[in-house]
Amino acid sequence: MTERADSDAGSSTAPQAMRGLALAWLLVVALLLGHNAYLWLVQRVSPDTDILALLPSSRHDDAMQQAFAHMVDSAQQKVVVLVGERDWSKAVQAASAYEAVIGKQPSLLQAMTGDAAQLQGAWLSTFDQSRLMLLTQEQRDKLRNDSPQQWSQLALSAMYGVFGSGGPKLGAWQDDPFGLFGGWVQARAQETPVRPRDGRLFVESGGRSYVLLLLNLQPSAFSISAQEQVIPLLDQATQAAQQSVPDAEVLTAGVILHAAAGSRQAGSEMATIGAGSLIGIVLLMWLTFRSLKPIALIALSIAIGCLGALSVSWLLFGRLHLLTLVFGASLVGIAQDYAIYFLCARLGTNRHMDSRQLLRRLLPGLGLMLLAAVIGYLGMALTPFPGLRQMAVFSVLGLLFAWLTVILWFPALIHADSLRSTALADRYSRSIVKWPQFRFNRIGFVLLAVFTVFVVAGLMRLKVSDDIRALQKTPQHLLDDQIKLGKLLDTPTPAQFYLVRGESAEIVLQREEQLKRQLQTVIDKKLIGGVQAVSNWVPSQQQQHADHDLIVDKLLAPQGALAAIATAIDESGQWQQDLRQRLLAQSKPLLPDAFIASPAGQPWRHLWLGKTGDRYASIVAVRGLGDYRQLQVLADVAPKIDGVQWVDKVADISSVLSYYRQYMTWALLAAYATIFVLLSLRYRRAAWRAIAPPLLATLATLALFGVTGQPLQLFHVLACLLLLGLGVDYGIFLQEPTERHRRSAWLTVGLSAISALLSFGLLALSSSPPLHAFGLTMLIGMALVWLASPCFAGLQPYSHDAS
Structure with a gap:
């Protein structure tokens, strides 16, 4: 009698304990939902997309990551457009039609415009006090080799209008009598084929004149809503340009174009492949169980698995990589087996057996399945790669949460008469004996x-x-436009460059100069067109002072070219002294931070990283790289100079x-x-x-x-x-x-x-x-x-x- 009472008490206690555990799990799931809502809706977290973050911490290089971010960010929010025609006036007409459409949506795209003369004045003023510190290599060679009389004749030719100083005339003759600054500016202009004309920027190629339009993207290039508005706007602008001038050629390049193409492709495939997959699975479950309840339960277990994995993983790691979410969610898909196993076992089990009894029979197999998967995934957690550890932890947590959902909820949600076997399911299940x-x-x-x-x-x-x-x-059409536009503008690739580091800004600039000298042979062989570097505009202090001393010694000394000019035009010694002082007033050293902050430095800010940690760093970008099989030649140059690293x-x-x-x-x-x-x-x-x-x-x-x-x-x-x-x-x-x-x-x-x-x-x-x-x-x-x-x-x- 006592034994029977104990048995009844035990049998009544078990369902109560299961109900208690099921309610406790409901509370856990509610907490998971709340935490996920907080992460995505309140904190608005976003997964990490930097693939180098997947490397072991010992391989992380903050300066390199910052360098690449500078190169990418400089292009990510820009759209570059070339509007070309054989007749310059028609090219301008088509470009104006293009701009008219873009101008209607300033919240999406804004053209980089401004008065050309005003912009040029602001640009030149950056160097006004440093003209005597700036020389090209060709000018240095001429100063060392040519006599003061040759330089005086050059200056006199410029004075009398026979322009022979080797560069454009910028300001009064007295500010640049030997044309050194004009020649230096002209050399800097050679770094790009883009030239000003009629208040616009243009480039010529193949008998066509192309108007250059630089557009700043206001929203993020990766915002899907922005893509849905910007791409049609660009298409409308292109149509407007070609309607205005039927023969106009419009080339467009920008990150948002590639991002939008990827989004369209993904959306199309989700609509077809995803819909086909969903319809197929729903039909499969219906033909097997004549009910949609099983598929809802399977989806429930997987969803809770993903929610739990995301919440706990985010708490453990602080952030997750995009690949962790994509492939972690895929690996959690194994959890469907736990739910399907229970449902099919319920279908094939005597109806007199309670679902909780069925669970006790299935529990060893379910436990072994979970343990096998956990062991398999934990192998990834032992690797030194943060990404693999994240994937392993995410997957294990997802499987555990899905498994617990099946164990704690399914016996209460699936009863003996909840599922009915179909003829199709019976025929298939009996086929195993054959x-x-x-x-x-x-x-x-x-x-x-x-x-x-x-x-x-x-x-x-x-x-x-x-x-x-x-x-x-x-x-392909995006690639074609980007390649052609890159060749026309001679733009450097953001994916390959040199990273230069040093203990001070001065050392970085000196190393840039050493690198450029080493690369000169590569340039001479036409393997690359040239380089973009801050030291092109701001030489090292060592180089600036050497250039200053060379100018003073050859041109401004008592027996130099300036004295020869005064003698030739019969001017007094006071005139010579006044002009000498006027030129020496242009001897203020130019510093990289001041240059980067100036209007002239704006296009090159992405090249100067400044202080990163306890060191300084900069980027030297490569122009005109046509044959990517020559990358090793460029890589071989870096080890020859301390602090220089080739980044590919x-x-x-x-x-x-x-x-x-x-x-x-x-x-x-x-x-x-x-x-x-x-x-x-x-x-x-x-x-x-x-x-x-x-x-x-x-x-x-x-x-x-x-x-x-x-x-x-x-x-x-x-x-x-x-x-x-x-x-x-x-x-x-x-x-x-x-x-x-x-x-x-x-x-x-x-x-x-x-x-x-x-x-x-x-x-x-x-x-x-x-x-x-x-x-x-x-x-x-x-x-x-x-x-x-x-x-x-x-x-x-x-x-x-x-x-």
């Missing part, structure tokens, strides 16, 4: 030998590609992808080994049957890539990790003890595999190379895992209780 079983007999060994030959042959031909350029797909952003990002691919490959191998050991503790000698499907499918997929010439990338390896997680679940499902349980497990495998094919495999249709690579791997791999899993189902009855 599936061939792999055995170590003659046929088995032949199949294994053929498979081994195929895999070895394929893997031997498999190539690797980590080049970031292979992962980009920009519309494309190569840096590619190296990050390479490191991640290598570490992910090792993490994948370690995950297979660790999970096999774990499965051996439960399934003993049959453990290999649980892990064989994903392993064989992964090897076959990679071999197929090798045979077809598809290079291996990081995104293929990430997909292989997802294949492992899903495939091991299928192997565990099918090691069930009885045929009835195995039928429901086979239904679980089918639903999960088809859902994964619809969710991930359809990404193979994407035109985005990373998504295509990920989706293609999942499409082939998941199909093979699905087909191979029943071939390795458990052959001998296995007791969960005994284990």
